[in-house]
Amino acid sequence: MPEANATVIATYSRRMRLRLPDDSEVDARIKGKKLKPVCGDRVAAEELADEADRLITAIAPRDNELTRPNLRGEPEVLAANVDLLVVVAAALPAPDWFVVDRYLAAAEIMRADAMVVYNKADIEAPDTATLSVYEKLGYPSLVTSAETGQGIDELRHRLADRIAIVVGQSGVGKSSIINELMGSELQKTAEISTKHREGRHTTVNSVMIPLDAGGNVIDSPGVRDYAPALESSAAAAAGFREILAASEHCRFANCRHMQEPGCAVKAGVEDGSIDARRYESYRRIVITTEKLAEGRY
Numbered sequence: 689m690p691e692a693n694a695t696v697i698a699t700y701s702r703r704m705r706l707r708l709p710d711d712s713e714v715d716a717r718i719k720g721k722k723l724k725p726v727c728g729d730r731v732a733a734e735e736l737a738d739e740a741d742r743l744i745t746a747i748a749p750r751d752n753e754l755t756r757p758n759l760r761g762e763p764e765v766l767a768a769n770v771d772l773l774v775v776v777a778a779a780l781p782a783p784d785w786f787v788v789d790r791y792l793a794a795a796e797i798m799r800a801d802a803m804v805v806y807n808k809a810d811i812e813a814p815d816t817a818t819l820s821v822y823e824k825l826g827y828p829s830l831v832t833s834a835e836t837g838q839g840i841d842e843l844r845h846r847l848a849d850r851i852a853i854v855v856g857q858s859g860v861g862k863s864s865i866i867n868e869l870m871g872s873e874l875q876k877t878a879e880i881s882t883k884h885r886e887g888r889h890t891t892v893n894s895v896m897i898p899l900d901a902g903g904n905v906i907d908s909p910g911v912r913d914y915a916p917a918l919e920s921s922a923a924a925a926a927g928f929r930e931i932l933a934a935s936e937h938c939r940f941a942n943c944r945h946m947q948e949p950g951c952a953v954k955a956g957v958e959d960g961s962i963d964a965r966r967y968e969s970y971r972r973i974v975i976t977t978e979k980l981a982e983g984r985y
């Protein structure tokens with residue numbers, strides 16, 4: 689491909705905002721229907737003689753992709769080249785830890801790091817027992833409030849030099865946290881989104897924001913629910929590090945850890961070494977993926 693010379697920092701259906709190597713920004717359109725750049729993509733963007741917009745002609749190979757199944761069950765890419773998923777749950781709406789687990793599974797599958805943020809701590813203190821389950825698995829957890837600023841400095845510190853995406857249910861405070869993280873970038877981003885909101889391009893899918901302390905953070909659109917796009921239910925275990933580790937000791941190599949005899953995962957749930965709710969998350973993903981495969985959704 690022609691050399692990548694820009695990064696996609698915002699997508700508005702078929703229109704893109706790009707960041708150039710000198711940190712300036714330009715708008716771009718896409719050549720042809722087959723190219724589907726997403727936020728985080730490194731792209732080749734040609735200058736055109738007769739327009740201000742650039743033309744995206746190629747997408748560099750992606751390090752990874754954050755995907756979710758669309759309504760037809762086909763994987764849809766939300767962002768690319770991300771190295772940290774910041775999974776946000778909050779006091780309000782009440783935390784759905786199953787959604788958190790599904791995002792963590794996505795992080796495992798795309799080989800990105802992940803952490804859990806409990807926001808709106810000013811409204812209600814977090815369920816520390818649940819957060820400690822994540823800590824023990826190696827997912828750092830952080831308690832924040834975009835309202836009082838609690839935990840924001842530490843989060844900024846953790847995002848330095850990372851390309852992070854903030855994910856979680858609508859209304860948990862993703863955009864508010866990012867606003868708190870931003871220093872002088874705040875104004876610039878507000879300008880971009882205002883300009884586009886007033887124009888023809890009303891649906892902003894995701895936006896990548898550079899942080900003064902280094903690093904980039906992607907704000908993703910709110911979703912009611914999330915599930916990683918999986919090729920088959922066998923891939924679900926890869927999303928749960930403790931289940932993957934235990935599965936080496938299952939009697940059968942193709943154990944689904946549902947009701948097979950000699951299953952080390954079920955044994956781990958019984959002896960408490962695997963958290964029962966995490967296991968329930970795994971089971972739900974297996975069942976959903978099998979239903980999708982059978983075309984029952």
Ligand SMILES: Nc1nc2c(ncn2[C@@H]2O[C@H](COP(=O)(O)OP(=O)(O)O)[C@@H](O)[C@H]2O)c(=O)[nH]1
Nearest residue numbers: 807808833834835858859860861862863864910
């Ligand atoms: N009390 C309180 N409200 C918050 C906090 N963070 C966000 N909110 C509010 O929650 C609502 C949803 O926030 P928003 O950032 O749009 O959530 P998003 O959908 O995840 O991006 C807004 O009314 C925010 O003002 C917080 O830490 N504490």
Ligand SMILES: [Mg+2]
Nearest residue numbers: 862863908910
């Ligand atoms: Mg938002």
Ligand SMILES: [Zn+2]
Nearest residue numbers: 938943945951
């Ligand atoms: Zn098993």
